[in-house]
Amino acid sequence: MLIDIFSEVQNPKPWNGDHEHRRILQMLEQARLADEMGYGCWWQVEHHGAEEFSLSSAPELMLTAISQHTNRIRIGHSAVLAPGRFNHPIRAAERGAMLDHLSEGRLEFGLTRSTIPEWRLFNIEPAEARAQTQEAFEMIPRMWTEERFSYTSDTYRIDDVAIGPKPFQKPHPPLWQAAASPASFEEAGRRGVGVLGTTLWEALPRVRSMIELYRAAVRQCERPVGAFVNDRIAFFTFVHCADTDAEAVRNGAAAAAAWYTVRALTFFEAKRQFMDMAARQQALLAAADGGGLTGEFLRAEQAAAAPPNHAQICIGRILAGEHVSDDEIFDALRDQDSLIVGSPETCRKKLRVYAELGIDRLMCFHQVGHLEHDAVLRSIRLIGELIPEFAGS
Numbered sequence: 001m002l003i004d005i006f007s008e009v010q011n012p013k014p015w016n017g018d019h020e021h022r023r024i025l026q027m028l029e030q031a032r033l034a035d036e037m038g039y040g041c042w043w044q045v046e047h048h049g050a051e052e053f054s055l056s057s058a059p060e061l062m063l064t065a066i067s068q069h070t071n072r073i074r075i076g077h078s079a080v081l082a083p084g085r086f087n088h089p090i091r092a093a094e095r096g097a098m099l100d101h102l103s104e105g106r107l108e109f110g111l112t113r114s115t116i117p118e119w120r121l122f123n124i125e126p127a128e129a130r131a132q133t134q135e136a137f138e139m140i141p142r143m144w145t146e147e148r149f150s151y152t153s154d155t156y157r158i159d160d161v162a163i164g165p166k167p168f169q170k171p172h173p174p175l176w177q178a179a180a181s182p183a184s185f186e187e188a189g190r191r192g193v194g195v196l197g198t199t200l201w202e203a204l205p206r207v208r209s210m211i212e213l214y215r216a217a218v219r220q221c222e223r224p225v226g227a228f229v230n231d232r233i234a235f236f237t238f239v240h241c242a243d244t245d246a247e248a249v250r251n252g253a254a255a256a257a258a259w260y261t262v263r264a265l266t267f268f269e270a271k272r273q274f275m276d277m278a279a280r281q282q283a284l285l286a287a288a289d290g291g292g293l294t295g296e297f298l299r300a301e302q303a304a305a306a307p308p309n310h311a312q313i314c315i316g317r318i319l320a321g322e323h324v325s326d327d328e329i330f331d332a333l334r335d336q337d338s339l340i341v342g343s344p345e346t347c348r349k350k351l352r353v354y355a356e357l358g359i360d361r362l363m364c365f366h367q368v369g370h371l372e373h374d375a376v377l378r379s380i381r382l383i384g385e386l387i388p389e390f391a392g393s
Contacts (some may be wrong), residue, residue: 189217190225
């Protein structure tokens with residue numbers, strides 16, 4: 001299992017002075033340390049209108065800067081928002097190829113549909129987002145590998161255009177898809193692209209089942225959207241390592257995990273998303289063909305019929321508008337191993353559990369909430385010292 005690093009450039013209030021500039025410079029310092037410590041890839045998200053939740057509105061620029069401040073670490077765009085009002089596929093292909101050159105072939109390139117608040121901000125019809133994401137997956141690898149490119153659909157009309165530059169990596173950088181539901185895990189597998197998931201708010205037995213779903217789907221991929229199948233699995237989770245378990249808690253790990261949980265559920269309008277996802281899953285279960293691999297996955301979950309665990313109950317209470325204490329949120333997530341917090345020995349044990357799930361790349365989410373920059377740097381260093389132990393996992 002490779003150990004990576006994941007960043008949203010979080011910038012929690014209260015703000016003062018040059019808070020944005022300071023936070024951006026801190027990201028560069030953290031990336032330089034991650035490169036020095038041997039992390040596999042620096043993954044940067046794309047969010048818009050996220051206020052304190054994320055400053056990462058121009059990740060291609062942040063990743064370009066990181067590529068010039070580092071020598072070895074790979075550069076992960078996780079992920080380009082694929083509907084055309086966010087990023088026209090031509091612009092996404094051009095920027096991705098240029099970043100691949102500037103990093104001398106270190107780019108990992110992801111795509112995703114995004115979510116309700118960002119669709120609303122860019123006047124994107126939710127019903128169009130899925131189809132436009134599929135089109136981007138089909139178009140961008142062709143733009144990278146064909147001398148001249150043509151494409152016609154209800155959305156795009158491109159006639160015999162030379163699109164450049166071509167990427168440094170041949171035939172093109174590895175392709176990924178950010179995914180949060182069983183259906184999107186199957187979708188990524190059938191496209192033949194790597195999957196980027198999260199363990200936050202998911203019990204590890206369900207993470208294992210999602211991995212098995214993806215593996216089954218990618219085995220059935222006969223026509224990958226790219227020039228090759230990338231069958232890698234990456235998950236991100238909150239990671240905070242300190243010299244002792246007690247110090248990790250004193251540093252504010254519980255408050256950081258709770259802050260992120262509440263802000264993420266709020267920013268992504270999770271209550272509506274859960275309702276939409278439930279409707280899509282019911283449609284899959286009712287489909288004449290049984291709903292494919294996702295239908296099988298959902299029926300197996302229904303048969304198990306496990307009562308909600310503490311973390312699911314906490315999330316439900318938050319979505320209902322109830323205040324849940326930082327300690328209770330943290331304890332609920334820790335009890336289901338949704339995060340990795342503690343001393344190097346504690347983190348080593350938890351990392352081993354993740355490796356045994358079959359995860360290929362663990363994206364460590366170090367800079368979260370109000371954690372102090374020095375504590376984040378210390379966490380990056382301590383986890384970095386464990387990296388050689390997992391290189392052959």
